[in-house]
Amino acid sequence: MKMNLRIDNSDLKGKACENCGKALTPEDVYVRKIGSELHYFCCSHCADDFEGKMRAK
Amino acid sequence: MKDLIIIGYGAAGFAALIKANELGIKPVLIGYGPIGGSCINVGCVPSKKLISIAENYAKLRKIFKKDDFPPFFDSFKEKDNLVNEMRKTKYEDVISYYDVELIEGKAHFISEREIKVNNLVIEGKKFIIATGSSPKIPNIKGINETGYWTNIEALSPPNRIDSLVILGGGPLGLEFAQLYRRLGVDVALLEYTPLLLPNWEPEISLEARKILEGEGISVITNVIVKEVKKVNEGKIIITNKGEIIADEILIATGRKPNTDDLNLKSANVVLNENNGIKVDDELRTSNSNIFAAGDVIGEKMLEPLAGRQGTIAVENAINNVHKKIDMLSVPQTVFIEPNVSMVGLTENIASRYYKIESRLIRMRDVPKAGILNEEEGFIKMIINKENRKILGVHLVAKNGAEIINEAALAIRMRSTVDDIIDTIHVFPTMSESIRLASLAFYGDINKMSCCI
Numbered sequence: 001m002k003m004n005l006r007i008d009n010s011d012l013k014g015k016a017c018e019n020c021g022k023a024l025t026p027e028d029v030y031v032r033k034i035g036s037e038l039h040y041f042c043c044s045h046c047a048d049d050f051e052g053k054m055r056a057k
Numbered sequence: 058m059k060d061l062i063i064i065g066y067g068a069a070g071f072a073a074l075i076k077a078n079e080l081g082i083k084p085v086l087i088g089y090g091p092i093g094g095s096c097i098n099v100g101c102v103p104s105k106k107l108i109s110i111a112e113n114y115a116k117l118r119k120i121f122k123k124d125d126f127p128p129f130f131d132s133f134k135e136k137d138n139l140v141n142e143m144r145k146t147k148y149e150d151v152i153s154y155y156d157v158e159l160i161e162g163k164a165h166f167i168s169e170r171e172i173k174v175n176n177l178v179i180e181g182k183k184f185i186i187a188t189g190s191s192p193k194i195p196n197i198k199g200i201n202e203t204g205y206w207t208n209i210e211a212l213s214p215p216n217r218i219d220s221l222v223i224l225g226g227g228p229l230g231l232e233f234a235q236l237y238r239r240l241g242v243d244v245a246l247l248e249y250t251p252l253l254l255p256n257w258e259p260e261i262s263l264e265a266r267k268i269l270e271g272e273g274i275s276v277i278t279n280v281i282v283k284e285v286k287k288v289n290e291g292k293i294i295i296t297n298k299g300e301i302i303a304d305e306i307l308i309a310t311g312r313k314p315n316t317d318d319l320n321l322k323s324a325n326v327v328l329n330e331n332n333g334i335k336v337d338d339e340l341r342t343s344n345s346n347i348f349a350a351g352d353v354i355g356e357k358m359l360e361p362l363a364g365r366q367g368t369i370a371v372e373n374a375i376n377n378v379h380k381k382i383d384m385l386s387v388p389q390t391v392f393i394e395p396n397v398s399m400v401g402l403t404e405n406i407a408s409r410y411y412k413i414e415s416r417l418i419r420m421r422d423v424p425k426a427g428i429l430n431e432e433e434g435f436i437k438m439i440i441n442k443e444n445r446k447i448l449g450v451h452l453v454a455k456n457g458a459e460i461i462n463e464a465a466l467a468i469r470m471r472s473t474v475d476d477i478i479d480t481i482h483v484f485p486t487m488s489e490s491i492r493l494a495s496l497a498f499y500g501d502i503n504k505m506s507c508c509i
Contacts, residue, residue: 001290003220003243007277007299031252031259033405038251038259044417 019046058180059085061375062172064164064319065187067094068360069351071148072367073185074157080375083156085181087164087174093148094189095352096360102143103212104232105392106136111239112394126241129217136212166324169344183346183374186326186334187367188319190312190352195224198284203292205285206307208233218242218304222294224282225309226253228391231265233307234274235393245275245301247294252278254391258403258437258451260417265397265453268433314355331355338381340370348374362387386469388461395420395434396457400465401449404439412442416497420454423493424507425485431455438474438494445473445498450491460488467491474498484508 015024022042032039032047034054041047063073066088077084091098114127152159164174171180192207194200206214211233221237223230226248234246246253246269252262253269253276266276281297285306294301314333321328327343329335333355340348348370351363362382369380388400407413421432434453441448450464467477474495482489484507493502496509 001219001302001304003222003245003275004302005245005275005299007245007275007280007296007301031263033259044415 015040017042017046019050058170058182059158060181061085061183061185061371062087062164062179062181063185063187064088064172065094065185065189065315065351065353066092066148066159067187067189067351067363068096069187069189069353069363069367069370070094070185071151072364073187073350073371074152074155076368076371077375078155078157080371082371082375083158085158085160085179086152087160087162087172089161089163091144092152093144096363097144097148098140099209099212101360103136103140104208104236106139107132107212108232108236108392108394110135111236115239115394126239129240132240133213163318165318165320166326167320169324170346181346184324184348185367185370185374186319186342186347186349186353187351187363187370188315188353190314190355190358192308193311193313194308195282195310197224197282199286200306200308203285203287203306206305208309211237211307220244220291220303221305221307222247222292222301222303223307223309224294225311226250226255226276226278227309227311228254228389230307230309231269231391231393231397233309234269235272238269238272238274243303244273245277245303247280247282247296248276248278249281250278254397256403257397257399258449260435260437261397261399261451261453264434265391265393268393268395268453312352312358314353316353329355339373339379340366341373346374357384357387357389359387359389383469386465388465390458390461392458395431395453395455397453398457398461399449399451400461401447401468402439403449403451404437407439407441407448411448413439413448414442414498415439416494418490418494418497418502420490422502423454423487423490425487425489426455428485429455429487436460436490436494438491438497440474440498445475446471447474447477447495450494452490454487454490456487460490463488463491 018039030041060082061084063070063084063086110127110132162175164172167173220243222245224247234244238244253265254262284295286293291304325344327335334349336349350366350370352358372378372380390396390398417437420426420434426432436452439449447467477495482492
Protein backbone atom coordinates (compact mmCIF):
# COMPACT_ATOMS: atom_id res chain seq x y z
CA MET A 1 0.00 0.00 0.00
CA LYS A 2 1.09 3.59 -0.61
CA MET A 3 1.95 5.50 2.53
CA ASN A 4 -0.82 7.60 4.03
CA LEU A 5 0.89 10.49 5.80
CA ARG A 6 -1.29 12.79 7.88
CA ILE A 7 1.37 14.75 9.72
CA ASP A 8 1.99 18.44 10.38
CA ASN A 9 5.73 18.67 9.89
CA SER A 10 6.41 22.37 10.10
CA ASP A 11 9.62 22.42 12.14
CA LEU A 12 11.80 24.76 10.06
CA LYS A 13 9.02 26.68 8.32
CA GLY A 14 9.07 30.39 9.12
CA LYS A 15 12.31 30.15 11.09
CA ALA A 16 14.47 33.25 10.96
CA CYS A 17 18.07 33.96 11.96
CA GLU A 18 17.98 34.62 15.67
CA ASN A 19 20.57 37.37 15.26
CA CYS A 20 19.64 39.36 12.15
CA GLY A 21 16.13 38.11 11.42
CA LYS A 22 16.87 36.88 7.88
CA ALA A 23 14.49 34.08 6.76
CA LEU A 24 16.26 30.70 6.80
CA THR A 25 16.31 27.99 4.17
CA PRO A 26 17.71 24.48 4.64
CA GLU A 27 20.63 25.54 2.39
CA ASP A 28 21.86 28.47 4.49
CA VAL A 29 20.81 27.50 8.01
CA TYR A 30 23.65 27.44 10.56
CA VAL A 31 22.81 25.73 13.83
CA ARG A 32 24.74 26.15 17.04
CA LYS A 33 24.10 24.61 20.41
CA ILE A 34 24.50 27.32 23.05
CA GLY A 35 24.06 25.97 26.54
CA SER A 36 21.48 23.23 26.13
CA GLU A 37 19.46 24.98 23.38
CA LEU A 38 19.80 24.80 19.61
CA HIS A 39 19.84 28.22 17.97
CA TYR A 40 19.35 28.94 14.27
CA PHE A 41 21.35 31.49 12.29
CA CYS A 42 22.02 32.41 8.69
CA CYS A 43 25.82 32.25 9.06
CA SER A 44 28.63 31.68 11.55
CA HIS A 45 29.14 35.46 11.95
CA CYS A 46 25.58 35.87 13.23
CA ALA A 47 26.10 32.87 15.52
CA ASP A 48 29.29 34.46 16.93
CA ASP A 49 27.54 37.80 17.34
CA PHE A 50 24.53 36.21 19.07
CA GLU A 51 26.69 34.08 21.35
CA GLY A 52 28.83 37.11 22.23
CA LYS A 53 25.73 39.10 23.17
CA MET A 54 24.43 36.21 25.29
CA ARG A 55 27.73 35.96 27.14
CA ALA A 56 27.82 39.72 27.71
CA LYS A 57 24.42 39.61 29.44
CA MET B 58 42.00 -24.31 34.38
CA LYS B 59 41.94 -22.59 30.96
CA ASP B 60 44.32 -19.69 30.28
CA LEU B 61 41.75 -17.61 28.41
CA ILE B 62 38.02 -17.86 27.78
CA ILE B 63 36.48 -15.63 25.11
CA ILE B 64 32.70 -15.29 25.21
CA GLY B 65 31.31 -14.20 21.85
CA TYR B 66 32.53 -14.97 18.32
CA GLY B 67 31.88 -11.74 16.47
CA ALA B 68 34.48 -9.17 15.42
CA ALA B 69 35.85 -8.59 18.94
CA GLY B 70 35.89 -12.29 19.82
CA PHE B 71 37.74 -13.27 16.64
CA ALA B 72 40.30 -10.49 17.04
CA ALA B 73 40.83 -11.71 20.61
CA LEU B 74 41.32 -15.29 19.39
CA ILE B 75 43.91 -14.26 16.79
CA LYS B 76 45.89 -12.16 19.28
CA ALA B 77 45.73 -14.95 21.88
CA ASN B 78 47.35 -17.37 19.42
CA GLU B 79 50.01 -14.78 18.58
CA LEU B 80 50.81 -14.69 22.30
CA GLY B 81 51.01 -18.50 22.45
CA ILE B 82 47.66 -19.03 24.16
CA LYS B 83 45.01 -21.52 23.04
CA PRO B 84 41.72 -19.95 24.13
CA VAL B 85 38.28 -21.40 24.63
CA LEU B 86 35.91 -19.52 22.27
CA ILE B 87 32.21 -19.68 23.07
CA GLY B 88 29.37 -18.32 20.98
CA TYR B 89 25.91 -18.99 19.60
CA GLY B 90 24.06 -18.11 16.43
CA PRO B 91 25.75 -17.58 13.06
CA ILE B 92 29.51 -17.32 13.43
CA GLY B 93 30.89 -13.83 12.86
CA GLY B 94 28.34 -11.89 14.89
CA SER B 95 26.23 -8.95 13.76
CA CYS B 96 28.57 -7.23 11.32
CA ILE B 97 28.95 -9.97 8.76
CA ASN B 98 25.47 -11.48 9.19
CA VAL B 99 23.00 -8.68 9.97
CA GLY B 100 25.06 -5.50 10.05
CA CYS B 101 27.70 -3.69 8.01
CA VAL B 102 28.34 -6.22 5.25
CA PRO B 103 24.75 -7.00 4.15
CA SER B 104 23.56 -3.42 4.57
CA LYS B 105 26.46 -1.95 2.58
CA LYS B 106 25.97 -4.52 -0.18
CA LEU B 107 22.30 -3.57 -0.51
CA ILE B 108 23.19 0.14 -0.35
CA SER B 109 25.65 -0.43 -3.20
CA ILE B 110 23.02 -2.20 -5.35
CA ALA B 111 20.50 0.57 -4.68
CA GLU B 112 23.11 3.25 -5.41
CA ASN B 113 23.89 1.78 -8.83
CA TYR B 114 20.22 1.99 -9.79
CA ALA B 115 19.97 5.51 -8.36
CA LYS B 116 22.88 6.52 -10.63
CA LEU B 117 21.18 4.93 -13.65
CA ARG B 118 17.94 6.74 -12.88
CA LYS B 119 19.85 10.02 -12.61
CA ILE B 120 21.81 9.54 -15.85
CA PHE B 121 19.12 7.99 -18.04
CA LYS B 122 16.16 9.69 -16.37
CA LYS B 123 14.33 6.36 -16.27
CA ASP B 124 12.23 5.14 -13.39
CA ASP B 125 13.98 1.77 -12.88
CA PHE B 126 14.35 0.35 -9.38
CA PRO B 127 16.36 -2.73 -8.34
CA PRO B 128 14.42 -6.03 -8.42
CA PHE B 129 13.31 -6.33 -4.79
CA PHE B 130 13.97 -9.97 -3.87
CA ASP B 131 16.86 -10.43 -6.33
CA SER B 132 18.70 -7.62 -4.54
CA PHE B 133 18.40 -9.46 -1.23
CA LYS B 134 19.53 -12.73 -2.90
CA GLU B 135 22.64 -10.97 -4.23
CA LYS B 136 23.30 -9.73 -0.69
CA ASP B 137 22.85 -13.27 0.70
CA ASN B 138 25.41 -14.63 -1.76
CA LEU B 139 28.01 -12.12 -0.59
CA VAL B 140 27.25 -12.67 3.10
CA ASN B 141 27.51 -16.46 2.75
CA GLU B 142 30.78 -16.17 0.88
CA MET B 143 32.33 -13.68 3.30
CA ARG B 144 31.14 -15.56 6.37
CA LYS B 145 32.91 -18.63 5.00
CA THR B 146 36.16 -16.96 3.95
CA LYS B 147 36.45 -14.43 6.79
CA TYR B 148 35.18 -16.47 9.73
CA GLU B 149 34.40 -20.19 9.13
CA ASP B 150 37.63 -20.83 7.20
CA VAL B 151 39.66 -18.48 9.39
CA ILE B 152 38.86 -20.40 12.55
CA SER B 153 40.52 -23.51 11.08
CA TYR B 154 43.85 -21.61 10.87
CA TYR B 155 43.94 -21.10 14.62
CA ASP B 156 44.46 -23.22 17.72
CA VAL B 157 41.19 -22.89 19.59
CA GLU B 158 38.63 -24.88 21.56
CA LEU B 159 35.32 -23.81 20.01
CA ILE B 160 32.10 -24.35 21.97
CA GLU B 161 28.68 -23.46 20.55
CA GLY B 162 26.31 -22.42 23.29
CA LYS B 163 25.24 -19.63 25.64
CA ALA B 164 27.66 -19.06 28.50
CA HIS B 165 26.99 -17.45 31.85
CA PHE B 166 29.16 -16.86 34.91
CA ILE B 167 28.64 -18.93 38.03
CA SER B 168 31.55 -17.41 39.98
CA GLU B 169 34.41 -14.95 39.53
CA ARG B 170 36.44 -17.60 37.69
CA GLU B 171 33.87 -20.03 36.31
CA ILE B 172 31.36 -20.09 33.51
CA LYS B 173 28.73 -22.62 32.57
CA VAL B 174 27.92 -23.50 28.98
CA ASN B 175 25.82 -26.48 27.78
CA ASN B 176 25.90 -27.85 31.37
CA LEU B 177 29.69 -27.78 31.25
CA VAL B 178 31.53 -25.78 33.93
CA ILE B 179 34.81 -24.25 32.78
CA GLU B 180 37.29 -22.47 35.00
CA GLY B 181 39.48 -19.75 33.51
CA LYS B 182 42.38 -17.53 34.52
CA LYS B 183 41.32 -14.66 32.24
CA PHE B 184 38.10 -13.86 30.36
CA ILE B 185 37.14 -11.61 27.46
CA ILE B 186 33.44 -10.78 27.18
CA ALA B 187 32.52 -9.90 23.62
CA THR B 188 28.84 -10.75 23.36
CA GLY B 189 27.83 -7.79 21.18
CA SER B 190 24.51 -5.98 21.13
CA SER B 191 20.87 -6.37 20.06
CA PRO B 192 18.18 -3.97 18.82
CA LYS B 193 16.70 -1.83 21.60
CA ILE B 194 12.90 -1.88 21.36
CA PRO B 195 11.17 1.23 22.72
CA ASN B 196 8.22 0.92 25.04
CA ILE B 197 5.42 2.01 22.67
CA LYS B 198 1.80 1.06 23.28
CA GLY B 199 0.79 -1.76 20.92
CA ILE B 200 4.26 -2.40 19.50
CA ASN B 201 4.46 -6.10 20.36
CA GLU B 202 0.88 -6.87 19.26
CA THR B 203 1.32 -4.95 15.99
CA GLY B 204 4.70 -6.43 15.14
CA TYR B 205 7.72 -4.68 13.73
CA TRP B 206 10.98 -5.15 11.84
CA THR B 207 14.47 -4.68 13.19
CA ASN B 208 17.65 -4.61 11.10
CA ILE B 209 17.37 -8.40 10.83
CA GLU B 210 14.03 -8.40 8.96
CA ALA B 211 14.93 -5.25 7.03
CA LEU B 212 17.96 -7.07 5.62
CA SER B 213 15.95 -10.21 4.77
CA PRO B 214 12.35 -9.04 4.36
CA PRO B 215 9.76 -11.80 4.56
CA ASN B 216 7.50 -9.98 2.08
CA ARG B 217 7.56 -7.16 -0.48
CA ILE B 218 6.45 -3.87 1.03
CA ASP B 219 5.43 -0.60 -0.63
CA SER B 220 5.69 1.68 2.40
CA LEU B 221 7.84 1.75 5.53
CA VAL B 222 7.92 3.91 8.65
CA ILE B 223 11.30 3.97 10.36
CA LEU B 224 11.49 4.89 14.03
CA GLY B 225 14.86 6.42 14.90
CA GLY B 226 16.95 9.04 13.11
CA GLY B 227 20.34 7.59 13.98
CA PRO B 228 22.84 5.95 11.59
CA LEU B 229 20.78 2.77 11.07
CA GLY B 230 17.55 4.68 10.48
CA LEU B 231 19.15 6.96 7.89
CA GLU B 232 20.81 4.11 5.99
CA PHE B 233 17.64 2.03 5.85
CA ALA B 234 15.57 5.08 4.88
CA GLN B 235 17.66 5.80 1.80
CA LEU B 236 18.09 2.11 0.96
CA TYR B 237 14.37 1.33 0.99
CA ARG B 238 13.51 4.57 -0.85
CA ARG B 239 15.99 3.52 -3.52
CA LEU B 240 14.28 0.12 -3.69
CA GLY B 241 11.11 2.00 -4.68
CA VAL B 242 9.43 1.99 -1.27
CA ASP B 243 7.64 5.01 0.28
CA VAL B 244 9.57 5.88 3.45
CA ALA B 245 8.90 8.08 6.48
CA LEU B 246 11.68 8.59 9.02
CA LEU B 247 10.63 9.60 12.55
CA GLU B 248 13.05 11.03 15.11
CA TYR B 249 12.21 11.97 18.69
CA THR B 250 14.80 14.77 19.00
CA PRO B 251 14.83 18.03 16.96
CA LEU B 252 17.60 16.83 14.64
CA LEU B 253 18.56 13.65 12.82
CA LEU B 254 21.86 12.20 14.09
CA PRO B 255 21.43 14.12 17.36
CA ASN B 256 25.00 13.68 18.62
CA TRP B 257 26.62 14.82 15.40
CA GLU B 258 27.56 18.31 14.24
CA PRO B 259 24.26 20.18 13.67
CA GLU B 260 25.17 21.17 10.08
CA ILE B 261 25.64 17.46 9.33
CA SER B 262 22.18 16.69 10.69
CA LEU B 263 20.59 19.35 8.51
CA GLU B 264 22.49 18.31 5.40
CA ALA B 265 21.51 14.67 5.96
CA ARG B 266 17.89 15.72 6.23
CA LYS B 267 18.16 17.71 3.00
CA ILE B 268 19.64 14.70 1.20
CA LEU B 269 16.92 12.32 2.38
CA GLU B 270 14.09 14.75 1.70
CA GLY B 271 15.59 15.36 -1.74
CA GLU B 272 15.01 11.69 -2.50
CA GLY B 273 11.38 11.85 -1.44
CA ILE B 274 11.71 10.54 2.12
CA SER B 275 9.36 12.15 4.65
CA VAL B 276 11.53 13.22 7.59
CA ILE B 277 9.66 14.07 10.77
CA THR B 278 11.67 15.25 13.79
CA ASN B 279 10.56 16.34 17.26
CA VAL B 280 7.95 13.61 17.05
CA ILE B 281 6.67 11.34 19.81
CA VAL B 282 5.17 8.01 18.81
CA LYS B 283 2.24 7.40 21.12
CA GLU B 284 0.76 4.16 19.84
CA VAL B 285 0.87 1.71 16.96
CA LYS B 286 -1.98 -0.50 15.77
CA LYS B 287 -2.84 -2.90 12.99
CA VAL B 288 -5.38 -1.60 10.48
CA ASN B 289 -7.02 -3.37 7.54
CA GLU B 290 -4.19 -2.99 5.07
CA GLY B 291 -1.21 -2.23 7.24
CA LYS B 292 -0.10 -0.52 10.42
CA ILE B 293 -0.97 2.88 11.82
CA ILE B 294 1.55 4.96 13.76
CA ILE B 295 -0.09 7.55 16.01
CA THR B 296 2.15 10.48 16.96
CA ASN B 297 1.91 13.89 18.59
CA LYS B 298 2.06 15.40 15.08
CA GLY B 299 -0.52 13.20 13.37
CA GLU B 300 -0.83 9.67 11.94
CA ILE B 301 0.89 7.57 9.31
CA ILE B 302 -0.40 4.36 7.77
CA ALA B 303 2.15 2.09 6.11
CA ASP B 304 2.87 -1.56 5.35
CA GLU B 305 5.58 -1.99 7.96
CA ILE B 306 7.40 -0.40 10.90
CA LEU B 307 11.18 -0.65 11.25
CA ILE B 308 12.63 0.01 14.68
CA ALA B 309 16.05 1.66 14.55
CA THR B 310 16.14 3.38 17.93
CA GLY B 311 19.53 2.09 18.95
CA ARG B 312 21.09 -1.07 20.28
CA LYS B 313 21.51 -2.51 23.76
CA PRO B 314 24.55 -4.41 25.01
CA ASN B 315 24.03 -8.17 25.39
CA THR B 316 24.62 -8.45 29.12
CA ASP B 317 21.29 -9.83 30.38
CA ASP B 318 22.10 -13.56 30.21
CA LEU B 319 25.68 -13.44 31.51
CA ASN B 320 24.87 -13.44 35.24
CA LEU B 321 27.59 -10.82 35.71
CA LYS B 322 26.79 -10.26 39.37
CA SER B 323 28.23 -13.64 40.27
CA ALA B 324 31.50 -12.59 38.62
CA ASN B 325 31.52 -9.18 40.36
CA VAL B 326 31.34 -7.40 37.01
CA VAL B 327 29.40 -4.15 37.19
CA LEU B 328 27.50 -2.31 34.47
CA ASN B 329 27.74 1.31 33.32
CA GLU B 330 24.89 3.81 32.78
CA ASN B 331 24.23 2.36 29.29
CA ASN B 332 23.73 -1.12 30.75
CA GLY B 333 26.98 -2.10 29.12
CA ILE B 334 29.96 -3.57 30.92
CA LYS B 335 31.88 -0.92 32.79
CA VAL B 336 35.55 -0.96 31.80
CA ASP B 337 38.59 1.20 32.45
CA ASP B 338 40.61 2.57 29.54
CA GLU B 339 42.54 -0.71 29.39
CA LEU B 340 39.20 -2.57 28.92
CA ARG B 341 39.42 -4.17 32.36
CA THR B 342 36.10 -4.68 34.15
CA SER B 343 35.50 -4.35 37.90
CA ASN B 344 36.88 -7.90 38.11
CA SER B 345 40.57 -7.55 37.19
CA ASN B 346 40.64 -10.96 35.47
CA ILE B 347 37.73 -10.18 33.20
CA PHE B 348 37.97 -7.82 30.22
CA ALA B 349 35.31 -6.67 27.76
CA ALA B 350 35.46 -5.64 24.10
CA GLY B 351 33.06 -4.40 21.43
CA ASP B 352 29.38 -3.44 21.56
CA VAL B 353 28.88 -5.10 24.95
CA ILE B 354 30.64 -2.10 26.53
CA GLY B 355 27.64 -0.02 25.44
CA GLU B 356 29.57 2.95 24.07
CA LYS B 357 30.58 3.50 20.42
CA MET B 358 29.30 0.43 18.59
CA LEU B 359 31.58 0.13 15.57
CA GLU B 360 32.97 -3.03 13.99
CA PRO B 361 36.59 -1.86 13.55
CA LEU B 362 36.64 -0.49 17.08
CA ALA B 363 35.31 -3.81 18.41
CA GLY B 364 38.06 -5.68 16.59
CA ARG B 365 40.78 -3.44 17.98
CA GLN B 366 39.31 -3.67 21.47
CA GLY B 367 39.36 -7.50 21.20
CA THR B 368 43.06 -7.41 20.36
CA ILE B 369 43.99 -4.93 23.10
CA ALA B 370 41.86 -6.66 25.73
CA VAL B 371 43.83 -9.87 25.19
CA GLU B 372 47.21 -8.10 25.28
CA ASN B 373 46.25 -6.39 28.54
CA ALA B 374 44.72 -9.56 30.02
CA ILE B 375 47.66 -11.83 29.20
CA ASN B 376 50.68 -9.52 29.34
CA ASN B 377 49.33 -6.60 31.36
CA VAL B 378 50.86 -4.14 28.88
CA HIS B 379 48.46 -1.27 29.70
CA LYS B 380 47.45 -0.62 26.08
CA LYS B 381 44.69 1.88 25.40
CA ILE B 382 42.68 2.97 22.38
CA ASP B 383 42.80 6.60 21.27
CA MET B 384 39.04 7.18 21.25
CA LEU B 385 39.47 10.73 19.88
CA SER B 386 40.59 9.35 16.53
CA VAL B 387 37.87 6.74 16.05
CA PRO B 388 36.05 7.66 12.82
CA GLN B 389 32.52 6.77 11.90
CA THR B 390 30.34 6.97 8.82
CA VAL B 391 26.67 6.80 8.02
CA PHE B 392 26.54 5.14 4.62
CA ILE B 393 23.88 7.24 3.04
CA GLU B 394 24.91 8.69 -0.29
CA PRO B 395 26.75 11.03 -0.16
CA ASN B 396 28.43 9.61 2.95
CA VAL B 397 28.22 11.36 6.28
CA SER B 398 31.38 10.96 8.36
CA MET B 399 33.00 12.30 11.49
CA VAL B 400 36.08 11.93 13.64
CA GLY B 401 37.10 13.76 16.79
CA LEU B 402 35.13 16.37 18.67
CA THR B 403 32.10 18.39 17.65
CA GLU B 404 32.47 22.17 17.79
CA ASN B 405 30.23 22.31 20.85
CA ILE B 406 32.24 19.78 22.85
CA ALA B 407 35.64 21.05 21.66
CA SER B 408 34.76 24.58 22.77
CA ARG B 409 34.29 23.35 26.35
CA TYR B 410 37.95 22.32 26.59
CA TYR B 411 39.89 24.43 24.08
CA LYS B 412 40.02 27.82 22.42
CA ILE B 413 38.84 26.75 19.02
CA GLU B 414 38.55 27.91 15.46
CA SER B 415 36.54 26.21 12.71
CA ARG B 416 36.16 26.37 8.95
CA LEU B 417 33.56 24.90 6.65
CA ILE B 418 34.14 24.50 2.94
CA ARG B 419 31.56 23.32 0.41
CA MET B 420 32.27 20.30 -1.77
CA ARG B 421 31.35 22.42 -4.79
CA ASP B 422 34.69 24.19 -4.16
CA VAL B 423 36.63 20.90 -4.38
CA PRO B 424 37.72 20.39 -8.03
CA LYS B 425 37.23 16.59 -8.01
CA ALA B 426 33.65 17.00 -6.79
CA GLY B 427 32.93 19.13 -9.85
CA ILE B 428 34.61 16.58 -12.13
CA LEU B 429 32.48 13.78 -10.68
CA ASN B 430 29.35 15.93 -10.68
CA GLU B 431 29.07 15.13 -6.97
CA GLU B 432 29.09 18.60 -5.44
CA GLU B 433 26.67 17.99 -2.61
CA GLY B 434 27.99 18.39 0.93
CA PHE B 435 30.76 20.07 2.84
CA ILE B 436 33.67 19.49 5.15
CA LYS B 437 34.03 21.22 8.50
CA MET B 438 37.27 21.24 10.47
CA ILE B 439 37.71 22.29 14.08
CA ILE B 440 41.16 23.13 15.44
CA ASN B 441 42.77 24.21 18.68
CA LYS B 442 43.43 27.90 18.07
CA GLU B 443 46.51 27.90 20.29
CA ASN B 444 48.54 25.11 18.65
CA ARG B 445 46.63 24.55 15.32
CA LYS B 446 46.08 20.86 16.12
CA ILE B 447 43.05 19.28 14.47
CA LEU B 448 40.33 18.40 16.98
CA GLY B 449 37.46 17.32 14.75
CA VAL B 450 36.50 16.76 11.13
CA HIS B 451 32.90 16.42 10.02
CA LEU B 452 31.84 15.94 6.44
CA VAL B 453 29.13 15.11 3.98
CA ALA B 454 30.68 14.03 0.69
CA LYS B 455 30.81 11.48 -2.06
CA ASN B 456 33.28 8.82 -0.83
CA GLY B 457 33.29 10.52 2.58
CA ALA B 458 33.99 7.18 4.29
CA GLU B 459 37.32 7.05 2.44
CA ILE B 460 38.17 10.71 3.11
CA ILE B 461 37.59 10.50 6.86
CA ASN B 462 40.36 7.91 7.30
CA GLU B 463 42.95 10.60 6.53
CA ALA B 464 41.36 12.87 9.11
CA ALA B 465 41.44 10.00 11.63
CA LEU B 466 45.16 9.51 11.04
CA ALA B 467 45.75 13.26 11.36
CA ILE B 468 43.97 13.32 14.72
CA ARG B 469 45.68 10.10 15.83
CA MET B 470 49.07 11.73 15.12
CA ARG B 471 47.88 14.99 16.74
CA SER B 472 48.65 16.77 13.48
CA THR B 473 48.19 20.47 12.85
CA VAL B 474 46.54 22.05 9.82
CA ASP B 475 50.07 22.95 8.73
CA ASP B 476 51.05 19.25 8.69
CA ILE B 477 48.14 18.65 6.31
CA ILE B 478 49.00 21.66 4.15
CA ASP B 479 52.62 20.46 3.97
CA THR B 480 51.45 17.04 2.79
CA ILE B 481 51.11 17.03 -0.99
CA HIS B 482 47.82 15.43 -2.01
CA VAL B 483 47.03 13.85 -5.36
CA PHE B 484 45.10 16.22 -7.59
CA PRO B 485 42.24 15.91 -8.32
CA THR B 486 40.87 13.80 -5.45
CA MET B 487 37.99 14.05 -3.00
CA SER B 488 40.41 13.59 -0.09
CA GLU B 489 42.08 16.83 -1.16
CA SER B 490 39.12 18.43 0.60
CA ILE B 491 40.93 17.80 3.93
CA ARG B 492 43.83 19.95 2.70
CA LEU B 493 41.50 22.62 1.31
CA ALA B 494 39.71 22.81 4.67
CA SER B 495 43.14 23.26 6.30
CA LEU B 496 44.04 26.01 3.82
CA ALA B 497 40.78 27.76 4.66
CA PHE B 498 42.29 28.68 8.05
CA TYR B 499 44.70 30.93 6.12
CA GLY B 500 42.45 32.44 3.46
CA ASP B 501 39.45 32.20 1.20
CA ILE B 502 39.85 29.01 -0.85
CA ASN B 503 37.59 30.47 -3.53
CA LYS B 504 40.37 32.93 -4.28
CA MET B 505 42.97 30.18 -4.70
CA SER B 506 44.00 28.42 -7.91
CA CYS B 507 43.58 24.64 -8.25
CA CYS B 508 46.92 23.52 -6.81
CA ILE B 509 48.44 25.71 -4.14
